[in-house]
Amino acid sequence: MKNKKEKRKIWIICFSLIFLGILIVGTIGVGSIDISVGEIIDTFLGKGDEINDSIIMDMRLPRILLAVFVGASLSISGALLQSVMRNPLADPGITGVSSGGSLAAILMMLYFPQFYRLLPLMSFLGAMLACGLVFILSWDNGIKPIRVILSGVAINAMFAGATSLLAIMNSDKIQGVLLWINGSIAYRGWREVSYFLPYCIVGLILALFCIRGANLLALGDDVATNLGMNVNRARICISLVAVFLAGISTSAVGIIGFIGIIVPHVCRLIVGSDYKYLIPMSTILGGIILLLADTLARYIARPIELPVGVMMAMIGCPFFLFLLRRRKYSA
């Protein structure tokens, strides 16, 4: 028995998915060299010229895939963290989860490059450490929203410090590290896609299992417990999924902030706060936003490419400040 409003939400989600599809095709042509739609079709039919083939298949396509799936992962991660921490401003960037993941990844790249394949798992461990620290620091008879933000700032500063230290100690390889800190999808190819995508799909499926739990947590601990939920266990499980998604994303592209706040927030305005709709919507819109941001990043100052993390910060920071002042929802 679905009422009209629920049907409308499902339609909105379907249309966004179609829009994402169109966007993917549309952005293949955009970059330091423009490629026309006809030439794109030629490439896919196997009769394009060699340069276009290599630009599309080796550079743009993996990059677009990464943008879409990283955007989706970070957005879901944000949506889940917001439910666990009962705080609409929580996201992997603010809470330090991303910087934990990135520090672990940088350590791995600098000192154990032979294990490059394990990068996503290593990032996950680093992200878990950061998340655990934030939980411990913000715990005072339950998690206090404002303390989450404050501990996040502290953890972020700590990990950023450690990252700088690593950068100074390895000044010969600093270029790669810098790219990490800013978050960039440029120069990533099928190798990164193949390391990242399997984990990402697992993470996205796990996120679907968090829907009911996230909805119950939104009612507050007392009501959730009353309804038979083991609140602490649910918190830990949902956090793990969120941290996993953020960790593997960081391993693929470095730190990209704000998307985990912006996307779930906009989705709440569109489909409401029921995670049954919020998770699918955030997945799709997350893909859309990061893909747009990355396309903009490689277009706006071309032929120079901006890191997409910088792009997101430029859009996201004002939005975050706006939310911080407003802190009121009406969906």
Next chain:
Amino acid sequence: MLKVNDFKVGYDGKMIVKDFNLHVKKGEIITIIGPNGSGKSTVLKAIGRLLKPMSGTIYLDKQLLWKMNGKEIAKEMACLSQHNIAPEDMTIRKIVSFGRNPHKAWFEGVSKKDEEIIDWAIEKTNLKSMQNKKMIHISGGESQRAWIAMALAQQPKILLLDEPTTYLDINNQIEILELVKELNEKLKLTVIMVLHDLNQAAKYSDEVIVLKNGEIKALGKPEEILNQNLIKEIYNVEMNILKNQFGEKIILIPKKIYAKDA
């Protein structure tokens, strides 16, 4: 059906309620009264397993409460705290439907039978005409009824309510209490609640528990235990007490506060 033995409850190692013993029989309405900060909510939360007691035991139908699975408890007992917050855009019906959670495995959706029970809970609480309204657009009384409807959808045998009438106007207060009474009579629902109004406590309960500084000062039928000395000890208020008038067993009329040194 519910037995509490030698309860000690507190927060962070600080004891708030001690030596709490209580036997509740099926179909009773029991009301906890006492001054602010006397530990009423604390006790109620501990009985409703929202707060782990420091020591002591609770038996629910002869089973040790803390050994029971969360969902099993939730089918037997519903516990509403004083303040509940819902996401603002959630509809009343959605809130009520959460009450079915204990009856569902994690992969199960809402079945036809669930819908019927949700309908019934909404009907009982008089929310039918506004069931699709969002929580942000309804009044305090309606929101209180929505939460009670959620608890009803759990189909519990015991209902725990913390100050269900506070902040409501007198019409809404009576409506909630009459609803509790009706559920108690028709469904043999056992109720333990916290109230502030002594007359309402006396009128609607089989037994009252008088709590002060975390200790039970009196326990029994309201008309038998509520007297001037007790009220003075608990609230430091002088009461006129009428018995068997206007169809009530006992009526309490506050007169004045005793002087501080009295």
